[in-house]
Amino acid sequence: MQLDSQKHSIFKNYDHTASEMFSVLDFQGNVLNREFANEFKEKDLLKIYSWMQKIRLADKKCINMQRTGQMGTYLSVRGQEACQVGATYLLNKDDWLLPAFRESGMMQIMGVELSKIMLYWMGNEKGSQVPDNVNVLPISICVGSHIPHAAGIGWGERLKKGRRIALASFGDGATSEGDFHAGLNFASLYNAKTIFFCQNNQYAISTSRKLQTKSKTIAQKAIAYDMPHVQVDGNDVLAILKTMQQAIDLAREHNIPTFIEAVTYRLEDHSTSDNASLYRSKEEEQQAELRDPLKRIEVFMRANNILNDAIKQEIIDKASKEIDEQIEKAKRESVPSADSMFNYLLSETYPELERQRDLLLNEINQ
Secondary structure, eight states, X not given: OOOOTTTXXXXXXXXXXXXXXBOSXXXXXXXXXXHHHTTSOHHHHXXXXXXXXXXXXXXHHHHHXXXXXXXXXXXOOTTOHHHHHHHHTTSOTTSEEEOOSSOHHHHHHTTOOHHHHHHHHHTOXXXXXXXXXXXXXXXXXXXXXXXXXXXXXXXHHHHTTOSOOEEEEEEGGGGGSHHHHHHHHHHXXXXXXXXXXXXXXXXXXXXXXXXXXXXXXXXXXGGGGTOXXXXXXXXXXXXXXXXXXXXXXXXXXXXXXXXXXXXXXXXXXXXXXXXXXGTSOHHHHHHHHTTOHHHHHHHHHHHTTSOOHHHHHHHHHHHHHHHHHHHHHHHXXXXXXXXXXXXXXXXXXXXXXXXXXXHHHHHHHO
């Protein structure tokens, strides 16, 4: 299928040799593309901004919990809120999300309670149990290993002639893994209803983007698989939303997978056990702070009389209350019993499994 010059203009017009990523707002929040900026309604912009604020506030709370011994570890999404919201806000609630490990915001938008995410990082396996009506797969710690799964789910949805699509999110480091290439090749070959979303935050733990690949852009890696692709400003939530709108149409209506490289920056350490000062400078981090996605959308919304100090404080207060409630819910959750894995891993038990359960319980009780 030929891409529609209007409906799929972002993908059709993208040229990786031009060194221009798609943007709607500049770094200061000024409008670059009035036509696209005007497409978003006030109520949606307020919801989008509210999600971004909530994700950032929850992020800070989780880091504080880890620092005070209430959580084992945590991977921050500060600085990547535009990616978190932009990638998932337009998805249907029954679409599929396959997260890596820096997608806590995406998971919440798709229906996973924050308390569940906290439980996961507390080491409580109940954190990986999502409701039956939420199509979010477990967090994938192994870099890139979930990408072929996303291709498979998108293929399955096409075979069923369904309306659901799959979104796989991962970091720039995953695009240097074999699973990335296997997944994109399979998805393209079999017309999977899948969107591949790369949060290029410039570092694969401590390995910088420039030391990781010779590709001029990460987006162009999709050329080998004849897949529509684009590099988008990952700190511009409006640009990501518009790009996702077109990618969703291609996947849902035309069975065409796409690859999106969202250029962003990880403002915190890789994880709470990392020290980013060992491999990047203060000057670099200060420059990245100037491109803060939350500040950018706030400037735009204030300029259009959608946001003011009173509304902002109301959003923050509401989000803070919801986050505190989720923290208390996570703290109240009991530790799973040793034999809990026998109860929910498989839908039906069998004699050998029961024997193993008995052996385990006997060992514990001795």
